[in-house]
Amino acid sequence: MFLGIDVGSTTCKYVLTDDSGNILDKAYERHNTKQAEKVLEFLTKLEESFGLKAGRDRVYLTGSGAGLIAKLIGGKFLQEVVAVATAVERLHPKVRFVSEIGGEDMKTIFIKEDDGKRNRQVFMQNVCAGGTGSFIEKSARKLGIPQDLLSRMGYKGYTLHKISSKCGIFAEADVNSLLKAGVPTEEIIASLFEAVVYQNLSQLTKGNTPLPEVLLLGGPNLFFKGLQEAWRHHLRELWRERGIGDFSEEEMERLVYVPENSLYYACLGCVYTAMEEEDGLYTGKEKLEWWVKEGQYEEKLKEGKRGLVNSQEELRVFLEKYGSAVSNRVKTKKAKKVIVGCDFGSTTAKAVCITPEKEIVFSCYSLSKGNPIEDAKEIFRQIKEYLEDGEVLALGITGYGKDLLKDILGADVAIVETVAHATAGLHFFPDADCICDVGGVDVKILILRQGSVVDFRLNSQCSSGNGAFLQGVAEKFHIPLNEIAQKAFSAKAMPTFTMGCGVFLQSDIVNQQRKGWQAEEILAGLCHVLPLNVWIYAGNINNLSQVGKKFILQGGTHKNLAVVKAQVDFIKSKVPDAEVYVHPYSGEAGAIGSALVALEIWQKQKTTKFRGFEAIQNIEYRAITSQDTVCHWCPINCQRTFIDVKLPEGEGRPWSKVPLEKGWVRLIVNNSCPKGLVEDERELKVVKEQMEKVKKNFPNISQIVRKSAFRKLKSVL
Incomplete structure (x- = not known):
């Protein structure tokens, strides 16, 4: 028998055939970072059920994690x-172009025939997850779209928006912007399919023209109907422009297609190569069993580091000090008159109610539905339920949705997030020297002197030091958000990750998986490197001792105790006598701050612009x-x-x-500069005057x- 195994970045696959090439068995399963374990499971099953035999049958392996296992x-x-x-080439002699999109890489293959000889030109992208299956799935999870619905969503007939196709991190930022702008999820998904195909045709063809027939391989090309539609649309336009032919939609279905067993072509290639060669004699699974049970752990200790905690006693002492602060929740107390603060963030909307005496009496939150107006309706529904017939004295808002929602909700103030x-x-720690806020998609470091902000660092362009990156990796491993810390603390060893770009970190994760590092160990390593990314990479602060001694950690990411442990260890390694505190309500800090600012305004004016609960619920x-x-x-x-x-x-x-009748207000979003906020020249003139x-x-x-330097240079010349 011949066995072909594909050990990929997210899945393992195999095909078992007899000596005539007839398929006896095949499988496609996620390995959840346990590549060696999954291959061992496959071999055990094949030995028991199909009689796979050492010394007789041959096995070829391919994929990112196959080198060691082979x-x-x-x-x-065999190179994939x-x-x-x-x-x-064996199954489709007429095919001239192949696109294979995997979990974390993409490949294009041009097959050309000259004088009866076939030549291959291959281009790969395996450094960035942008445009791959995991990139699409991650975006869909953020949009709350289940896998079965995603597979049925289309491309044709939708308005398309610009989403970065070169970088998964920038693409994520683009999706966030579209979400907050209220763009329908169907349009965002169609735009993602557009970005994936654009990435392939612009970056992975290197100026070559894909010729028919075209084969689409890999999970995303198979499972996502809209991606197939996007391929056919773009190739049809390309072939028309370059004189290849003007094909009908029916002809495109025939010329651009997903074949049977499209998930297994790497495995089949292994089998066909094994049939022609004499190598790859199967020696049994014993060494692989040893590696899984003992060998990989010994190797990990040589290459990596010990875990986040060295002993249960160290963990107990840490949890005693920080556990209660992280698990702290706002205790609901009845109040009739409150000031409301809202934080419409990238992943959640949060709100708190405080009394005129600054007592926090209620908090609530809602996972973002992808539309800030709907998020606001849900938040104020919960507040109304709490208040019953009580009164809102003032409203302050902050976060990504603040500018859009200020007039709609009747907020008294829209506050910049840093403020x-x-x-x-400062409300809880008036003598703080530094506030480090790590949110879903950004990092804010505020340096303080005597209660005033004297410097701040903001990073919202890279995900390497934020919560969304960590959450995305955990979701990929099917680990719930509230279990990340527990899993990370359970790791006895962890891999060493390089500080810096989230794209390179993604690549690093794949490399560590190949070496046998498992989910909990990788999460521990990511928590350990997070402070480096926060303080040095994002904050550009190399000398932490100059910042001060009293550090406050806040933001939703610091509800993760493993992150807090890494932060405390890092800060104290740089400033031994540092005092590190976790904000008692770290996830609600933005909402609390906006409520406190709104309270200051109410104390001066004693009036509010708040529109009322009924008006908000009935917003059209x-x-x-x-x-x-x-x-x-x-x-x-x-x-x-x-x-x-x-x-x-x-x-x-x-x-x-786009005419708008009286009684309606227009908000313009997705513009990249102030000019985009206007529609006609009169409005533009006002904007230009303000900019001047x-x-x-x-x-x-x-x-x-x-200008001065060039003026002098010109006079000299």
């Missing part, structure tokens, strides 16, 4: 592109994205979204390309120096 079982390693190309978080930290709105909403004030041509909200004071916009005033009041020194 040596342990007598198998021969070679394996796929071998299977394609909200600084206010919350519509989101419009079309050719008429595109901004043409500059060459970027932002695909904006108009969110029209029905409000009594709305003046309407009857003159707009800012330039005049706050001149760009580097620009002035540059």
Whole structure:
């Protein structure tokens, strides 16, 4: 018999055939970082059920994790592109272009025929997860779309939005922006399919033209109907432009297709190669069993580090000091008059109610539904239920949704996040030297002197030091959010990760999986490297002792005790006499800060703009994205979204390309600059005047120096 095994970054697959090439058995399963264990499980089953025999049958392996395993079982390693190309050429002699999209990599293969000889040109992307299966699945989880629905979602007929295709981190930021702008999830998913195909055709073809027939391989190409539609649409346009042919939609179904056993082409390529060669004699599973039980752990201790805690006693002492702060919850107390603070973040919406005496009496939260108006309705439904017939004296909001929601909700103040978080930290720790807030998609470091912010560092462009990255890795391993710390503390050893870019960290994770590191050990290693990413990579603070001695940790990520342990150890390694505290309500800090600022305003004015619970629950709105909403004030041509909200004071916009009747207000989102907030030249003139005033009041020194230098150079010449 011949056995082909594909040990991938997220799944393991095998195909077992007889000596005529007839398939006897096949399997496709997620390994959840336990690659060696999954292969051992496969071999045990095949020996018992199909009589796979050492010294007689042959086995070839391919995939990112196959190198080490092949040596342990007598198998021969075959490069995965070679394996796929071998299977394609044998089964589909007419195919000229192959796209295989995997869990964390992408491959394109051009097959050309010159003088009866076939040549292959191969291009791979395995450094960044952007445009791969895990990238699509992660985005779908954020949007709350179950796997079965995602597989049925389409591409054709939807308005498409720009989503970065080169980098998974930037793509995630783009998805966040679309979510907060109220763009329908169907349009976001269609745009993701667009980004994946665009990435393949622009980056992985290197100027070559894919010719028919085209084969689509790998899980995403098989499971996502919309991705297949996007491929056919783009290839049809490409072939028409380059004179290949003007094909009908029916012809495209025939020319661009997903074959039977598309998940197993790397395995089949291994089998067909084994049939032609003499190598790969199976030696049994005994060495692999030893590696799983003993060998890999010994190797881990040589390469990696000990776990986050050295003993149960160390863990007990740590939990005694920090466990209660992290698990602290706002205790609900009855109050009739409250000030409300809301934080509409990237992943959750949170709210707190405080009394005029600054006592926190209620808190609530809601996972983001992808639409800030719907998030607000859910939050205020919970507040109304708590207050019953009570009164809201003032409302303050912060977070990504603050500008969109300020007028809709009737907020008295929309507060910049840094101000909200600084206010919350100083309320509990007035003598703090530094507040470190690690949220879902950003990191904020506030440096304080005598209760005032003197410097701050903000990183929202890379996910390597934030909670969403850690959560995404845990979800990939099917570990619930509330179990990350427990799993991380259970690891006796952990791999060493390199500080820096989230893309490289993703690649590093794959490499560590190949070496046998398992989910809990990888999570421990990521928690351990998080402080380096927060303070040095994101915060650019190399000398922590200059910051001060009293450090406050807040933000939802610090509800994870493993992260807190890593932070405490890191800070104390740099500042031995440092005092490190966790904010008593770390997840609600932004909401608390906005409530405290709103209270200050109410104490002066004694009035509020708050529209009331009934008005919020009955908000009518519509989101419009079309050719008429595109901004043409500059060459970027932002695909904006108009969110029209029905409000009594709305003046309407009857003159707009997208007319708006009286009693409605228009909010414009997805613009990349202030000009995008306007529709006509009159409004643009006002914006330009405001921008010129800012330039005049706050001149760009580097620009002035540059102009002066070139003026002098010109006079010399």
